[in-house]
Amino acid sequence: MAIQWFPGHMKVTKNAITERIKAIDVVIELLDARLPGSSANPMLAQLTGKRPKLKVLNKQDLADPARTAEWLAWYNAQPATQAIGLDASEKTPALRLVAACRQLAPNRGGMDKPLRLLICGIPNVGKSTLMNTLAGRKAAKTGDEAGVTRVEQRINLASDCYLYDTPGMLWPKIIVEKGGYHLAASGAVGRNAYDDEEVALELINSVKGHYADLLAARYKLDEVDTIATRHDDELLAEIGRKRGAVMSGGRVNLAKAAEIVINDFRSAAMGPITLESPSEFAAWLAAAKVVEAERARERAERNKQRRGAPNRAPR
Missing domain, CATH: 1.10.1580.10 (Conserved Hypothetical Protein Ylqf; Chain: A; domain 2)
Structure with a gap:
């Protein structure tokens, strides 16, 4: 069974990101450190273009430290990208987030050119909890359920640094079947979808x-x-x-x-576990793309045959 979940409010979020990104300097994507490949939204690459990106592996205290190090190295090797890990014990995450983003956008800063950040992530990845920590108050509703946050908000991280939040969003079609199951196991998918x-x-x-x-x-x-x-x-x-x-x-x-x-x-009662390594997820994705390409070819062939079929005269 392929797991898919893209309710209406996620389409609204997609449209909001499309508009907001025009005035954003750095995109922060919050990932689940236990499934860093599966929790990375491929649609964000299309929506955010070549803007610098900060990949934040959240909940790293629940993940396998050795595999977290692998994923951080893998993301840090990508162009215009930095990666850091965060966990529940982090007291001042804003300092690390802002410092990393300033490195990615060194020409932004000061009251005349404030640094503008956008934070995105899948549902239930811990974004609302992080936003409350950054704001110093309970600004966002939290819960162990996908799709809790539904509205955008802005937080001032510094006098010249603004962070815009967006509701959690998946993507219209999850092609990596294993990734879909990992998302469901983490709580990123609505209960009615699996x-x-x-x-x-x-x-x-x-x-x-x-x-x-x-x-x-x-x-x-x-x-x-x-x-x-x-x-x-x-x-x-x-x-x-x-x-x-x-x-x-x-x-x-x-x-x-x-x-x-x-x-x-x-709840991490099993212990610190990471469900995938960079090489494993890359192999799953490559195989899924082959399957998708074959399905697209078959659809195109069927459409071609339908268009070329002669019209039958009514009896």
Whole structure:
């Protein structure tokens, strides 16, 4: 099942970014450090053009530090781009954000040429919490639910630095199937767009290869050495049994087990986990583009055949 979620308010956000970007010096994109590739909005590249970009890997305290370092190096190697990590313990994130943005736009600053920033990100990536920290007050509504923020706001980070916020936004078509499941697992997708069991199975599949020890420790799983090679549905059932998600007759409540797995990932109860590396996501994206290109070719061929079909005379 391919996961897609692009409600009407996200189209409004897209239009708002298109208008706002005309007067913006640096674009800040907030990413989920546990899924930095999947949480990067490809539509932003089209909307923001060649403007300098600051990639912020948020929630890095919930992610694998070694993989976070890989992703920071990968983003920092891109032109006109800087990348930093943030976590819940950051007391003065504005200082680091402004300093990085000033480096990206050295010709902006002072009252006559204030530095104008735009912050974007997918739903539930922690942007509202960050905005409240930056503002020093509860300026934005927060919650563990996709699509909480619906309005744009402006915060003065310094006397000559303005930050414009936008509601969380995905993109119209998620072509990397694995990325769609990772987004759903993180809470970036509305609940009506996915099935918990499917997402939990994909989440287990992504976690078991690199973090079998964390799975075993969290759920007291048997046969630790074979976790990476065991079937995902078998592991989900065992997790359900270990956590008491059992119905009458000894049957495992897979829906409850799936909810447990997803919630444990979101809260980092499993431990610090990053679901993808730069090379893994690049491979998924390349494969997805091949599939999309083939689908486009097939659609074009079908349209060509329909246009060329002779009109039949009515009987």
